[in-house]
Structures are given as structure tokens and as C-alpha cells.
Amino acid sequence: MKTAHENEAAKEELVSALLSFLPREQVTTNQTILEQHSKDESYHTASLPDLVVFPTSADEVSDVMRLAQKYQVPVVPFGVGSSLEGHTIPYEHGITIDFSLMNKVLEVREDNFLVKVQPGVTRSQLNKELKKYGLFFPVDPGADATLGGMAATNASGTTSVKYGVMRDQVRDLEVVLADGEIIHTGSLAAKSSSGYHLNGLFIGSEGTLGCFTELTLRVYGIPEFTMAGRATFKTVDDAVGAVVSILQAGIPIARVELVDEESIHQVNLFSETSYKEQPTLFLEFHGNEAGLTQDVEFMKVIVADHNCDGIEFETDTAARNQLWDARHNLAYAYVHGYPGRKLMVTDVCVPISELAGAISHSREGLQALNLTGGITGHVGDGNFHALIMLDLDNPEEIKSAEKFNEMIVMYALERGGTCTGEHGVGIGKQKYQEKEHGKALRVMEKIKSVLDPNNILNPNKIIKTKGQGESQ
Amino acid sequence: MKTAHENEAAKEELVSALLSFLPREQVTTNQTILEQHSKDESYHTASLPDLVVFPTSADEVSDVMRLAQKYQVPVVPFGVGSSLEGHTIPYEHGITIDFSLMNKVLEVREDNFLVKVQPGVTRSQLNKELKKYGLFFPVDPGADATLGGMAATNASGTTSVKYGVMRDQVRDLEVVLADGEIIHTGSLAAKSSSGYHLNGLFIGSEGTLGCFTELTLRVYGIPEFTMAGRATFKTVDDAVGAVVSILQAGIPIARVELVDEESIHQVNLFSETSYKEQPTLFLEFHGNEAGLTQDVEFMKVIVADHNCDGIEFETDTAARNQLWDARHNLAYAYVHGYPGRKLMVTDVCVPISELAGAISHSREGLQALNLTGGITGHVGDGNFHALIMLDLDNPEEIKSAEKFNEMIVMYALERGGTCTGEHGVGIGKQKYQEKEHGKALRVMEKIKSVLDPNNILNPNKIIKTKGQGESQ
CATH class of the missing domain: 3.30.43.10 (Uridine Diphospho-n-acetylenolpyruvylglucosamine Reductase, domain 2)
Structure with a gap:
């Protein structure tokens, strides 16, 4: 073309x-x-x-x-x-x-905790439909993305520490291949050892191996009991230390989000909240009342050990929703707070023992390079983001931001992490694929070449095509 | 060769x-x-x-x-x-x-809930080592298989209803490819959206795409509190109905195994237990004491609704271990009970709403074809096995057993299930691959051909090689 x-x-x-x-x-x-x-x-x-x-x-x-x-x-x-x-x-x-015209929830099989959707259905649209059945779909990347797009990038978000990522929810995909053939990659069974795991291969393939035209997804019963709250800390280090201790104690947390003081400031401005502008953990627990009460008491002891200076639980649904809306709108809060600037978000994920060091390293980098932004993250997975507001007319600032992103990626890769926990490769993380995957990248290239020999499916994404320069 | x-x-x-x-x-x-x-x-x-x-x-x-x-x-x-x-x-x-000489536990990273092992380490060897750290590895196929073999077949077993299958536990594999190159398929991060999901592709590839030489696996803290018990029912239908209701109530069960009356009889003979010879559910719950107490009370109400006529909880560790040893030794119990005969095990997995029908259909088939055996299964996943003891000198019986296996597979495939929930394809389930995967099998063949162009890696397993007859 x-x-x-x-x-x-x-x-x-x-x-x-x-x-x-x-x-x-x-x-x-x-x-x-x-x-x-x-x-x-x-x-x-x-x-x-x-x-x-x-x-x-x-x-x-x-x-x-x-x-x-x-x-x-x-x-x-x-x-x-x-x-x-x-x-x-x-x-x-x-x-x-x-x-966008393939946006129907085709079937809710509540007896099997499965739902069949077209790829253009958004996650909020699905959850609205599921609510009628007492069910919900847990993957929650913040943006109201389509489920097709979320599968294409193996999206995750706030709840993956308990429920897993997109790849964990997909039972079957209908996929149109490069030659126009239509296949199904899975079945309705909860597990299978039959043939190669095509579900897993196509999820996260970012449109480079095929187009999804139908998804069968696992859904969950709305928990009997939910507790959500905010815990504030003197330092980010204290907050991260508390998360690591909660995980190591085996407390089955459903969500745990770190929001640093600058990001809380943006949340307050945008969402008209009045949260204390300190490093904060947003927490949520799902289960039965007796179990959660015991878990939360244990959690309070742990956060106290990490210099937590305030913990508040939201008891009613409205306050809980406000809390999570505020967290979800964080990226928009930054965009709103810095009109004319564009968003760059880093997205590394590191082994949990490396998280505190990685976040300190990022905060020091932001300051040293004089960049505008803050840190937030799904810290229960070891995944965090630096949100940077860029002046695209300032080439020096763009250069600094790219240097910063690279520093963060290298720090993560050297410690067994990944360059992208949930956003995907696209073109932005292409330059790190060789460093992260080594010779395994040759295997990915072979798979791409045999499934899309003419390279027409989203060319030059994930896998770099020879002779084509980078576009950013 | x-x-x-x-x-x-x-x-x-x-x-x-x-x-x-x-x-x-x-x-x-x-x-x-x-x-x-x-x-x-x-x-x-x-x-x-x-x-x-x-x-x-x-x-x-x-x-x-x-x-x-x-x-x-x-x-x-x-x-x-x-x-x-x-x-x-x-x-x-x-x-x-x-x-077998590559059988070392190389590293336990307890702070990250990760362990690095060589492929010849068996699951009981790993769990013995992990116990020192208060950790355990949940995947439990019954046999004391090697972790390399378990990854090669995407094994699962009694605990997958809570903890997932092998594929859910593997963070990274070191793989020797057909050309001798050594790659790593993942990282130490809890999640990633970087590149194609090679972890998932190689797990379950049964030695046809490469040989595993090192595995990094997720491990778990030994639960604070465990409750295990047996519930007996008048009919298999009642037992299966109880499981479906427990799952639909959202009770987070860690194990739920169905053992039919003939199988309990074999267990009693082999393990010298005196369990009532009735359809039985073996159950286990993991969590904190308050939460489990509430869950178990709720579960008791549900099983009573399904004509449960006896429920006994084992409170001490020794009795709990005896219960699970008895369940694990079931296949050996059958082999021991029928000297000179060989074991055929069916392995379909169906959507949970189809489970009761599938099990009835299997029991009727066993009887109609006059086969020796019984039914057991990881019913929380919709996965069950008919264990048949075959006289290999009786060609009529072998023919009946193969017909029976095919009947069960077709029943499952027609209802959105899979021909193998956890045992894998090998050569036994090769003939069902086309029916189960349709045109997706062409994608698997292409992947095999590009990663092993000379077809030297475990040839004629999973993917049928032209011109080579079946060996059974």
C-alpha cells in the first residue's frame, strides 16, 4: 500500500x-x-x-x-x-x-461464569450488563477500553493482583487470520492440555497476528463483601514496604494502588476530593465478612509497622466508587492539569523485592531531569507508572523524558523485570525487545513471519520490520 | 534416524x-x-x-x-x-x-514467591524443600511427576480450582530449541505485555517445540488455616449438583474431588481406609480461620440441599494427609486391584453446567460396554476421569474401551469442552485434534514447522506428521 x-x-x-x-x-x-x-x-x-x-x-x-x-x-x-x-x-x-459497530454482548452464561462478546464492547458496557446477573468482569485498566483492545495488549490494572490479567480471563477467541481464515483459539472448558496454547499467543499480539472478532471471557460473582480504604504514609518507601509486607503475609488483597503526593494533588484538583496530599495506598478486599474483618485487622497491624499515619475505610458503595473513580481518573487529571501537554507513561513491572528500589530510582530520575509528573502503580504486581506531562514543542524535554523512560526500563530489565507490565509494546517499547527477550525475539519473528508472511497485519508493531524506520 | x-x-x-x-x-x-x-x-x-x-x-x-x-x-x-x-x-x-541428573532446586526467592528449578525436580522433592520456607507449590497431578514433564503437558490436578494449572505458575522457562539455541521465554515479573507469550506456547508443547532446561515457578505461602473433609451422597448426580452449587455461591474452595462408589471401594482396598462406599466429595478450604468457618457453614447448607447424608472434617494434619494420599493413590489402587491389566484414563473437561450430564453419560457408557472401572475427577474445573482397567490380550475389550473414550470425547467437544483437561495429547488424543481445533490446527502446524523444520523434536506427537501411522 x-x-x-x-x-x-x-x-x-x-x-x-x-x-x-x-x-x-x-x-x-x-x-x-x-x-x-x-x-x-x-x-x-x-x-x-x-x-x-x-x-x-x-x-x-x-x-x-x-x-x-x-x-x-x-x-x-x-x-x-x-x-x-x-x-x-x-x-x-x-x-x-x-x-465500534461490533459492540454487542452476545451471551451471558451465568451458570458457567462465562460471557461472549464482540470486540467493540467496552469494559464499562460489559459490567453494566453483568450487574443484572450479580456478576462482574474484573480487568480494569482505568480507561474505558474495548475488550478486543484489552485482549490485544494483554491489559490488566487495579484488580490483577487478585483476579489476574486479560490472558487469565480469555477462554476462547474468534480470530480472523492474515489470509482471511477464521479460527477459534480455545474452548469453554476451564482448563485444557489440548494442542498449543493459541489463546495465550494471540492475546497480547497487538493486531500483528490476527483480528479478534469474538471473545469468550470468564466473569465472577460480585463479592459477598467488599472493604475499601485509603492508608497514608510519610514516605513512598514506607508505603511500598507496607505492600510488600501485606503480600508476604499472604493477605489476599483484591486491589492495592500507590498514588504519590503529586498525583494525589492532581486527583484532588480534578476530582474535587480533599485527600491528604501524602503518599497513599488505595486498598480493597473481597470475600466474606468474617474473613475480611480478620484480614483487615491483620493488615492494620502491618501498615502501622510501616509508619502509616492514617487509615480510613469507606463503608458505603458511593464513597467506595468515588475513591476508585478518583484513582481511575488520575491520567485524565494530569492531562487536565497541564493543558497543551501530552502524556508519557512508563510501565515497567519488577519482582516485588525490587519494587521499593525501582520506585525510588524513578522519583530521583524525575527530579534530576526536572520532569513534570508523578508516580502511581498497581504495586501488588510490582507494576508502576511514572506519568510525565510533555511539552511536545520542547525537544530538550522530550529527549529528557525518553532518557528517563530508558533509565527506568534498563533498571527493571537488569533486575528480571519487563519493559511493559500492561500497556504493551506498540512502537514505544520496540527498541527494548531485543534487550528483554534476547534470542527469544527470533522465535517471535519466526511466528510472525509464518502467520503473516506478507507483513500486512499491523506492520512494524512489536516485531520491527527491516528497512522501516521508527516513527517517533 | x-x-x-x-x-x-x-x-x-x-x-x-x-x-x-x-x-x-x-x-x-x-x-x-x-x-x-x-x-x-x-x-x-x-x-x-x-x-x-x-x-x-x-x-x-x-x-x-x-x-x-x-x-x-x-x-x-x-x-x-x-x-x-x-x-x-x-x-x-x-x-x-x-x-534425571538435572534435578536441583537452584534457588528459592522467598521474598518474591519464586523458585528456580531444573526440569528433573519432582513436585514432592520441591515441596519438601519449600516447606522449610513456609511455602508450597500447588500443582498436584497425583503422580510424583517432574516439573519439566508437568510443564510440558500443562499438568494440573486437585488444586487448580483455586491456584490454576502449570501454565499459571510458570514465570520463565529456559528452553533449548531444535537448532540448539537457548532462549528464555519470560521474566521474573508477575505480569508482562512485552512480546508474544512464549511461556504459554511452550508450556503444553510436549517436547515438540523445545526441551526445558530450567523453570522459574510461582510458589505460595502455606495457608494460615486449612480445613479438609469428606461428604457422602446417595448418587453421583447429587454430588455433582452440590459442587456446581458451591461454585455458583462463590465459595472459594481449594480442592473438590469426586470419587464414585467403585473408586472408593478400590481406595479402601489399597489404602486400608474404611470410607463409606458411596459417591463422595473430598473437599479442602484454605484461608483464615474466621473466613473458613463462615465458608464451611455455608457449604454445609448447600450440600444438605443436595441430599448429602454425611460430612466429616479431618481436623489434624495426619488425617488430612491420609485423606489426600488415599485420593492420590487411586490410579495405583486400580492398577493394584487388577493385576495384569493396563490403565486407560479418559480426561475430558466440560463447562461446569455440562458436568452432571457428562458424568452420567460416562457411567452409563461404562455399564453398557461392560468395562471395568470407575469415575473420579477434579470436578471444580469440570474435569473428570473414567479409569478403565484393560486386558490387553482381549482385542474386543480394547475396542470397547476406545469406543468408550471416543464417546466421552465427542460428548465433551459437542458441548464446548476439550478432549484433554490435563493429561495432554501425546498420541492418544491426536485423532481428536482436528475435531477440537478445526482450522486452528493449521496454525499449530505452521508454528511447529517454523520452529522445528526438520521435525526432530518428539515427532508425531500433538501434530500428526504425514505418512506416519498411529502407533497404538
Whole structure:
């Protein structure tokens, strides 16, 4: 499509071919819509697709893929564009497949704790539907992402310390492959030892191995009893130490989020809360009342040992929701607090014993490089983020931020961690893949080459394609 | 190696080449040792390797692989031979790599709940070591298998309803690939979105994509409080109904095993217990005392609703261990009870709502086909086994048993289940792969072909190689 991209006649031919099987309203070259599909929520440079299609079924996606093969046109799947590493930005142009019309919850099998959804369903839409059955879907990345996008990046978030990540919830995917074939990667069974684990391979493949057209997900009963609260500490080190001790004591925590003083300040400004502007842990426990009461008493003893200077539990649902909304809106709070600036978020995950050191190292880095931002994280997993507000017109600042990101990544990789705990590789973390995976990257390249020999599926994401420069 | 297998000179050349880098005592063609490596614990026909090597390091395994490539000799990795579907039987002969000398627990990182082991470490050996740290490894397939073998088949067992299967415990594998390259498939981080999920792909690959030379596994704190007991029911249907209700009530059970009346009879004979010979659930709960007390009270109400006619909790550790030993020794009890016969075990897993129907169907089938055996299962996952004792000199009986196995598999597949919940494919479940995976099997074949282009890694297991007949 490099040719078609620069060639109006070729582009028109492609549109006509698409219109042979798609209704007019499902194919567009409208400039505004192209622009909406040219970016994500990050600082990565925008790039326009040549056209956007809005399929309504797996068969339509399959037909688009066959046509893309015929014309050798890149294809990029798109949910709501909430990714943070440029995953959905079509740097090679071509066709963006927007899944917003495939947004139905197809089936709730409450007796099996399973739900079947189309990829364009968002997590809040799913949870609204599940609530009628006393069920919920736990994976919670903050943004109201689509489930297709969350599976594509192996998203996680605040609850993964208890419930696991996207990969742990997916029983089956319907996938349209590069050649247009439609496969299922799993079954409805709770476990299987049959054949290679294609579920796990396709989850986190960021649109580079296929497009998801249906997902069967595990869901959970809404816990009998939930307790949520905030614990404040004098220092970030104290807060992190408390988390490590809680985990080591085996207290089955459902959520534990660190928010540093600068981030609490942004939360207060944006969410009109009046939380003490100190390093804070947001905590949640799920279980039965007797068990939680015992767990929480034990937890209080532990945090006291780590110089906790205040702990407050929210007893009613409204206050609990306000607490978690405030936490979820943190990225938006920063964006709101620094108009005109763009967000860069680091995303390493380290073994829990390395967490305190990694967070100290990051805070020192922020200060030394004079960057604007703060630290937050799903600290129960060893995953944390530095949120940096960038002035894209200041090349020195961008350079500093990139240096900072690299410092954090190297610190994590040297200690057995990963460069991305939950945001994915996209183009932003591509340069660290060799360092992180070593020769295993050759295995990934082989898998990509055999499943997408013409490299049309989200090209140059995760796996770097020779001869193509980086776009940021 | 088809040539070398039939050609003594070629075989001698191969042995000399191996002896250029392995000590004499690590390479053998001793007939008794070849015979030990010709079979597993199942009814599948034996077949001899040409020679067995006993490496002591990843580098030695890598050298063996490079040599196998040079001579185009099949390579089969071998733990203790406890598999049930012929995984380790070298039907194409060649080199069997026995990992029994790589049996060290290399590192216990108690602060991170991680342990690094060599592939020949058995699960009981690991748990003995972990006990010193107040930790345990939960995956428990019954047999005292090696952790390398358990990862190769994605084993699970009694505790997976709470802790998950092998795939959920592996943070990193060191793998020797078909070309002798050594890779790492993961990291020490609790979660990652970096690159394709090679951990998940290699786990369950049954030696067809590489040989594991080191595993980093997640371990757990020994629960503060454990309650275990037996509940007896008038009918199997009642017992299964009780399990489904317990799960739907959200009671976080750690183990729930169904043992039918015939199987309890075998347990009593073998383990010298005097359990009531009725359909029985073996149950276990892990947590804190207050929480468990509440959970168990709720559970008692539920089982009463399902005509439970007796429930007994074992309070001390010795009685609890006796209970689980009895359950674990069930397969051996059958083997002991029917001298001269061989074991066939079915292994389907179905959505939980289909479990009662699937078990009834199996019990009717056993009776209709006049087969000797009983039913047991990890019913919390929807996974159950029919254990059948076969007279291998009776071709009619073998035919009936195979028909029975096929009936059970088809019943499961038609209801969204899988042909193997935890034993793996080997050669026994190969014939169901097409039916279960459809076109996804083409994706698996492509992955196999690109990672093992000369098909020397455990050939003709999982993925059927053209022109090679089935060996059973």
C-alpha cells in the first residue's frame, strides 16, 4: 500500500473493491474520521490511515483481510484508541478496521461464569450488563477500553493482583487470520492440555497476528463483601514496604494502588476530593465478612509497622466508587492539569523485592531531569507508572523524558523485570525487545513471519520490520 | 534416524559423536535402560529409543540437539515417564534425553514467591524443600511427576480450582530449541505485555517445540488455616449438583474431588481406609480461620440441599494427609486391584453446567460396554476421569474401551469442552485434534514447522506428521 497510499487511483480502486461487499456507510475516507484514527492517547506522532472500515461481522472482517492480501495493504485493528504506545497508529497507512459497530454482548452464561462478546464492547458496557446477573468482569485498566483492545495488549490494572490479567480471563477467541481464515483459539472448558496454547499467543499480539472478532471471557460473582480504604504514609518507601509486607503475609488483597503526593494533588484538583496530599495506598478486599474483618485487622497491624499515619475505610458503595473513580481518573487529571501537554507513561513491572528500589530510582530520575509528573502503580504486581506531562514543542524535554523512560526500563530489565507490565509494546517499547527477550525475539519473528508472511497485519508493531524506520 | 535405527554402524557413529562431549556414563544403549524409556504409565504400545543420554546442563542439551540436527535424529525429552498418553514413547526411535541428573532446586526467592528449578525436580522433592520456607507449590497431578514433564503437558490436578494449572505458575522457562539455541521465554515479573507469550506456547508443547532446561515457578505461602473433609451422597448426580452449587455461591474452595462408589471401594482396598462406599466429595478450604468457618457453614447448607447424608472434617494434619494420599493413590489402587491389566484414563473437561450430564453419560457408557472401572475427577474445573482397567490380550475389550473414550470425547467437544483437561495429547488424543481445533490446527502446524523444520523434536506427537501411522 505504500504505492496505494501515494496513488489516488490505487486508493480509489481499493475503495471500490471494498464497496463490492460492504455498504457505503461502512467505508470512509472522510478526513475527520481518518484523523480520529491517526492517534492514540499518548505522545506518539500521529499518522493517517488511507481509509477506515466499520465491519459488522467476522465474515466482513475476513473479506477485508482477503482484499488487503490481494492489494498488499496494511491492516490496523482499532477499538477506541486508548492505547499508550502507538499500537493503533497506522504508520504504514492502509486500512484501519474500526470495531465500534461490533459492540454487542452476545451471551451471558451465568451458570458457567462465562460471557461472549464482540470486540467493540467496552469494559464499562460489559459490567453494566453483568450487574443484572450479580456478576462482574474484573480487568480494569482505568480507561474505558474495548475488550478486543484489552485482549490485544494483554491489559490488566487495579484488580490483577487478585483476579489476574486479560490472558487469565480469555477462554476462547474468534480470530480472523492474515489470509482471511477464521479460527477459534480455545474452548469453554476451564482448563485444557489440548494442542498449543493459541489463546495465550494471540492475546497480547497487538493486531500483528490476527483480528479478534469474538471473545469468550470468564466473569465472577460480585463479592459477598467488599472493604475499601485509603492508608497514608510519610514516605513512598514506607508505603511500598507496607505492600510488600501485606503480600508476604499472604493477605489476599483484591486491589492495592500507590498514588504519590503529586498525583494525589492532581486527583484532588480534578476530582474535587480533599485527600491528604501524602503518599497513599488505595486498598480493597473481597470475600466474606468474617474473613475480611480478620484480614483487615491483620493488615492494620502491618501498615502501622510501616509508619502509616492514617487509615480510613469507606463503608458505603458511593464513597467506595468515588475513591476508585478518583484513582481511575488520575491520567485524565494530569492531562487536565497541564493543558497543551501530552502524556508519557512508563510501565515497567519488577519482582516485588525490587519494587521499593525501582520506585525510588524513578522519583530521583524525575527530579534530576526536572520532569513534570508523578508516580502511581498497581504495586501488588510490582507494576508502576511514572506519568510525565510533555511539552511536545520542547525537544530538550522530550529527549529528557525518553532518557528517563530508558533509565527506568534498563533498571527493571537488569533486575528480571519487563519493559511493559500492561500497556504493551506498540512502537514505544520496540527498541527494548531485543534487550528483554534476547534470542527469544527470533522465535517471535519466526511466528510472525509464518502467520503473516506478507507483513500486512499491523506492520512494524512489536516485531520491527527491516528497512522501516521508527516513527517517533 | 529411521536409517540409523536400522543401521548399527550409523548408531555407533552417533554414539561416538555424543561421546566427544558427554562422559561415558551419560550415554547408554543398555537394553534395560532402553526398555525403561520405551513406555509410560498407560496402555499405549512400547517402543525403544536407540539410545538414552543423561545431560547435566543446558549446554549439554544444546550440544545433543545440534548433533541430532546434524544426523537428523528424533529427540524425545523424558522426566519419570508418568505420562498417560504416550508422550515420551519414542515411536520414531532416536535419542531419549532423560533429565534425571538435572534435578536441583537452584534457588528459592522467598521474598518474591519464586523458585528456580531444573526440569528433573519432582513436585514432592520441591515441596519438601519449600516447606522449610513456609511455602508450597500447588500443582498436584497425583503422580510424583517432574516439573519439566508437568510443564510440558500443562499438568494440573486437585488444586487448580483455586491456584490454576502449570501454565499459571510458570514465570520463565529456559528452553533449548531444535537448532540448539537457548532462549528464555519470560521474566521474573508477575505480569508482562512485552512480546508474544512464549511461556504459554511452550508450556503444553510436549517436547515438540523445545526441551526445558530450567523453570522459574510461582510458589505460595502455606495457608494460615486449612480445613479438609469428606461428604457422602446417595448418587453421583447429587454430588455433582452440590459442587456446581458451591461454585455458583462463590465459595472459594481449594480442592473438590469426586470419587464414585467403585473408586472408593478400590481406595479402601489399597489404602486400608474404611470410607463409606458411596459417591463422595473430598473437599479442602484454605484461608483464615474466621473466613473458613463462615465458608464451611455455608457449604454445609448447600450440600444438605443436595441430599448429602454425611460430612466429616479431618481436623489434624495426619488425617488430612491420609485423606489426600488415599485420593492420590487411586490410579495405583486400580492398577493394584487388577493385576495384569493396563490403565486407560479418559480426561475430558466440560463447562461446569455440562458436568452432571457428562458424568452420567460416562457411567452409563461404562455399564453398557461392560468395562471395568470407575469415575473420579477434579470436578471444580469440570474435569473428570473414567479409569478403565484393560486386558490387553482381549482385542474386543480394547475396542470397547476406545469406543468408550471416543464417546466421552465427542460428548465433551459437542458441548464446548476439550478432549484433554490435563493429561495432554501425546498420541492418544491426536485423532481428536482436528475435531477440537478445526482450522486452528493449521496454525499449530505452521508454528511447529517454523520452529522445528526438520521435525526432530518428539515427532508425531500433538501434530500428526504425514505418512506416519498411529502407533497404538
